[in-house]
Amino acid sequence: MTEHGTLGVAVIGTGRMGADHVRRLHEITNGAAVAAVADPDAERAKRLADGIDGCTAHTDPDAAMAAPGVDAVLIASPGPVHEAQLLRAFELGLPVLCEKPLTPDAGSALRVLEAEQRLGRRLVQVGFMRRYDAEFLRLKALLDARELGHPMMLHCRHRNVSPSPGFTEQMMISDSVVHEIDTTRWLLGQEITAVRVLRPAAPDGSGPGGVGEPQLVLFETDGGAVVDVEIFVNCGFGYQVRCEAVCSAGSARVGDGHAMVTNAAGRWGGEIAQDFVVRFEDAYDREVQRWVDACRRGVVEGPSVWDGYAAAAACEAGVRAQATGERVPVELVERPALYR
Numbered sequence: 486m487t488e489h490g491t492l493g494v495a496v497i498g499t500g501r502m503g504a505d506h507v508r509r510l511h512e513i514t515n516g517a518a519v520a521a522v523a524d525p526d527a528e529r530a531k532r533l534a535d536g537i538d539g540c541t542a543h544t545d546p547d548a549a550m551a552a553p554g555v556d557a558v559l560i561a562s563p564g565p566v567h568e569a570q571l572l573r574a575f576e577l578g579l580p581v582l583c584e585k586p587l588t589p590d591a592g593s594a595l596r597v598l599e600a601e602q603r604l605g606r607r608l609v610q611v612g613f614m615r616r617y618d619a620e621f622l623r624l625k626a627l628l629d630a631r632e633l634g635h636p637m638m639l640h641c642r643h644r645n646v647s648p649s650p651g652f653t654e655q656m657m658i659s660d661s662v663v664h665e666i667d668t669t670r671w672l673l674g675q676e677i678t679a680v681r682v683l684r685p686a687a688p689d690g691s692g693p694g695g696v697g698e699p700q701l702v703l704f705e706t707d708g709g710a711v712v713d714v715e716i717f718v719n720c721g722f723g724y725q726v727r728c729e730a731v732c733s734a735g736s737a738r739v740g741d742g743h744a745m746v747t748n749a750a751g752r753w754g755g756e757i758a759q760d761f762v763v764r765f766e767d768a769y770d771r772e773v774q775r776w777v778d779a780c781r782r783g784v785v786e787g788p789s790v791w792d793g794y795a796a797a798a799a800c801e802a803g804v805r806a807q808a809t810g811e812r813v814p815v816e817l818v819e820r821p822a823l824y825r
């Protein structure tokens with residue numbers, strides 16, 4: 486850290502999320518500076534680094550993590566390469582904010598869990614940003630206070646205008662529904678024990694890779710709750726994330742998101758955000774600020790590697806349920822003391 490206590494951050498992966506986090510760290514976050522960026526696309530990394538004094542550009546993530554002035558790492562590369570980058574950060578003893586998913590499958594997430602346990606201390610905050618969203622935080626506080634009685638069901642919907650290039654049917658679970666998996670575990674304080682996936686008959690194969698969508702993903706939890714998630718990554722009209730909790734003495738819903746409603750010429754209505762960068766802007770800002778503040782105090786907070794692992798295990802069950810049409814149980818190792 487600099488003499489003023491500024492945290493030097495290496496940002497790994499400078500695509501959509503990485504570039505947005507670089508902008509955030511540089512312009513919004515207090516107490517942080519982008520010290521290095523890495524991306525196999527050298528031009529992309531250089532363009533970002535050129536706009537920031539003292540920031541170096543790399544094509545090799547290891548070189549960025551070892552660059553002068555780096556105290557912490559923000560990983561925003563694709564999920565399948567997170568494991569190797571997390572293990573490298575562990576070797577260097579650097580705290581990490583790792584974009585979701587921690588890793589795309591349970592085996593690799595377990596290897597990360599075991600490696601962090603060997604260190605004997607937490608280094609990673611996983612980027613489940615809904616835990617920092619004002620609406621979701623209000624819902625969490627309401628459920629925790631039991632103001633509506635005992636929570637029994639969550640009805641969730643998750644719609645994207647269109648997925649990024651190369652998006653697969655499995656990623657509907659491991660990249661998108663992973664958010665509802667974390668939301669369920671966090672809001673209810675329960676583990677997911679089984680997953681099922683139902684598909685309506687689709688008029689055409691218009692989803693990612695030509696698969697039929699939307700799909701309905703169902704979770705059972707160890708507290709007896711039931712959760713349904715509509716996932717529709719190609720809906721075409723807007724970005725919508727909604728969650729309604731049904732409790733024994735009432736229900737509460739977040740995500741309607743009508744910041745403004747207009748009336749004009751025989752119509753009324755609101756606007757729909759077109760993507761997560763807009764809808765969750767404040768949540769990302771809060772998530773990154775909280776991470777930087779914790780790093781500067783020498784502590785690690787927020788969603789843990791256990792949360793990332795439990796989510797990966799539920800995703801793996803979901804991907805199997807998607808392929809087989811069966812109810813697939815979620816297998817978890819015993820929760821280590823480090824994460825209790």
Ligand SMILES: NC(=O)C1=CN([C@@H]2O[C@H](COP(=O)(O)OP(=O)(O)OC[C@H]3O[C@@H](n4cnc5c(N)ncnc54)[C@H](O)[C@@H]3O)[C@@H](O)[C@H]2O)C=CC1
Pocket residue numbers: 497498499500501502503523524525526529546561562563564566584585586612614649660761765
């Ligand atoms: N929290 C959230 O709401 C969101 C999280 N994400 C997550 O952020 C991560 C990045 O996603 P996007 O920015 O949408 O993807 P993207 O495809 O826009 O960007 C990924 C970048 O990583 C680079 N890259 C590829 N292999 C790399 C490697 N081995 N090392 C370093 N960089 C590498 C690519 O060249 C590209 O510039 C993923 O984990 C994704 O799941 C993405 C969107 C929203």
Ligand SMILES: O=C1[C@@H](O)[C@H](O)[C@@H](O)[C@H](O)[C@H]1O
Pocket residue numbers: 645648660661664718761
């Ligand atoms: O994390 C995200 C993307 O990776 C994912 O592909 C989208 O479906 C989610 O809405 C977004 O929040």
